[in-house]
Amino acid sequence: xxxxxxxxxxxxxxxxxxxxxxxxxxxxxxxxxxxxxxxxxxxxxxxxxxxxxxxxxxxxxxxxxxxxxxxxxxxxxxxxxxxxxxxxxxxxxxxxxxxxxxxxxxxxxxxxxxxxxxxxxxxxxxxxxxxxxxxxxxxxxxxxxxxxxxxxxxxxxxxxxxxxxxxxxxxxxxxxxxxxxxxxxxxxxxxxxxxxxxxxxxxxxxxxxxxxxxxxxxxxxxxxxxxxxxxxxxxxxxxxxxxxxxxxxxxxxxxxxxxxxxxxxxxxxxxxxxxxxxxxxxxxxxxxxxxxxxxxxxxxxxxxxxxxxxxxxxxxxxxxxxxxxxxxxxxxxxxxxxxxxxxxxxxxxxxxxxxxxxxxxxxxxxxxxxxxxxxxxxxxxxxxxxxxxxxxxxx
Amino acid sequence: xxxxxxxxxxxxxxxxxxxxxxxxxxxxxxxxxxxxxxxxxxxxxxxxxxxxx
Numbered sequence: 001x002x003x004x005x006x007x008x009x010x011x012x013x014x015x016x017x018x019x020x021x022x023x024x025x026x027x028x029x030x031x032x033x034x035x036x037x038x039x040x041x042x043x044x045x046x047x048x049x050x051x052x053x054x055x056x057x058x059x060x061x062x063x064x065x066x067x068x069x070x071x072x073x074x075x076x077x078x079x080x081x082x083x084x085x086x087x088x089x090x091x092x093x094x095x096x097x098x099x100x101x102x103x104x105x106x107x108x109x110x111x112x113x114x115x116x117x118x119x120x121x122x123x124x125x126x127x128x129x130x131x132x133x134x135x136x137x138x139x140x141x142x143x144x145x146x147x148x149x150x151x152x153x154x155x156x157x158x159x160x161x162x163x164x165x166x167x168x169x170x171x172x173x174x175x176x177x178x179x180x181x182x183x184x185x186x187x188x189x190x191x192x193x194x195x196x197x198x199x200x201x202x203x204x205x206x207x208x209x210x211x212x213x214x215x216x217x218x219x220x221x222x223x224x225x226x227x228x229x230x231x232x233x234x235x236x237x238x239x240x241x242x243x244x245x246x247x248x249x250x251x252x253x254x255x256x257x258x259x260x261x262x263x264x265x266x267x268x269x270x271x272x273x274x275x276x277x278x279x280x281x282x283x284x285x286x287x288x289x290x291x292x293x294x295x296x297x298x299x300x301x302x303x304x305x306x307x308x309x310x311x312x313x314x315x316x317x318x319x320x321x322x323x324x325x326x327x328x329x330x331x332x333x334x335x336x337x338x339x340x341x342x343x344x345x346x347x348x349x350x351x352x353x354x355x356x357x358x359x360x361x362x363x364x365x366x367x368x369x370x371x372x373x374x375x376x377x378x379x380x381x382x383x384x385x386x387x388x389x390x391x392x393x394x395x
Numbered sequence: 396x397x398x399x400x401x402x403x404x405x406x407x408x409x410x411x412x413x414x415x416x417x418x419x420x421x422x423x424x425x426x427x428x429x430x431x432x433x434x435x436x437x438x439x440x441x442x443x444x445x446x447x448x
Binding site (some may be wrong): 100104132133135254255258262265269319 | 396399400401402406407409413416420423427430431433434435436437438439
């Protein structure tokens with residue numbers, strides 16, 4: 001291996017040296033390193049080596065490695081990880097995936113995995129054989145899931161998925177979510193998933209991404225930025241199946257509610273109807289009775305008023321009737337008096353009475369004479385007396 | 396799904412009279428069948444069903 005010291009700021013090499021390790025030593029050192037760090041010694045790693053210098057005539061100067069301190073590397077790895085996390089947060093993308101939601105009918109799955117990985121096979125079988133008969137449509141986007149090239153191949157797979165996705169609206173997207181899984185694989189090989197570029201790609205991805213790439217000992221940065229993280233591919237399948245199950249439960253609940261509420265409503269309405277049905281005849285006869293009573297009252301009122309009127313009129317007639325004789329007789333009496341008076345008057349005016357008193361009436365030609373001057377000599381006049389008549393001639 | 400749940404809440408709030416009830420019930424049945432089919436049938440089968448309608 002070659003050891004390089006780089007400038008802190010711009011990564012230009014400052015010093016370089018070659019280092020070697022005896023195979024026998026390496027057989028002990030390497031597994032120890034892997035166990036502790038969970039990684040294989042890789043290019044770009046910072047390491048702490050115990051060495052002694054050697055100068056060989058032919059090969060020149062080199063360091064011989066006798067031991068390695070993995071915790072140094074661990075510390076460095078941890079630092080790098082924190083750095084990446086910090087940068088992601090600074091960019092504001094760290095939580096982007098968490099804000100997404102799995103669509104309700106999440107059935108079209110884009111799978112990023114290795115074809116040969118056992119995890120992929122298990123995942124697909126579990127989806128196909130789910131006990132509820134849910135239908136899923138999976139499409140594999142093969143990628144390298146361990147060693148070198150993980151970052152680039154997953155990014156490329158994501159790009160392919162993105163290019164197949166319609167950008168107008170998420171409803172017509174070709175996929176509902178993305179699943180990145182790998183089988184049990186060596187947990188030592190997680191370093192490829194810890195890169196900034198990969199994390200940025202995943203965080204910014206428009207579909208929710210489910211990651212199931214490691215065991216729960218290690219949470220890689222990828223797991224942190226993805227929408228949901230599960231431990232195994234089987235768990236990812238379970239998650240998707242349970243998600244649909246929840247949707248199914250919601251549908252069934254709605255169905256049950258609708259049936260129950262409809263029945264209730266119908267029962268209530270029927271009860272109303274029955275009540276009205278019962279009451280209606282009673283109400284009707286009540287109204288009828290009331291009206292009949294009113295009619296009767298009116299009728300008897302009418303009768304009594306009529307009767308009263310008749311009695312009143314009858315009384316008036318009787319009163320008048322009783323007064324008629326009186327009035328008649330009074331009138332008769334008056335007339336009689338009048339007659340009597342006239343009779344008396346005429347009696348008193350009878351000329352015979354005058355004659356009896358000694359007066360006489362002088363007549364000429366049958367007409368009374370009042371004026372002596374009117375008489376002429378020789379006129380014949382008659383003088384009537386009480387007794388007899390005198391004929392004379394005027395001298 | 397949203398439509399389905401809207402129907403449920405309308406029923407719970409007793410907002411429907413008898414005619415609306417029957418019409419909403421039919422619609423709900425359609426929605427339920429559609430959603431359940433979506434879960435358990437493949438896209439092709441669904442397209443076939445829809446075209447048969």
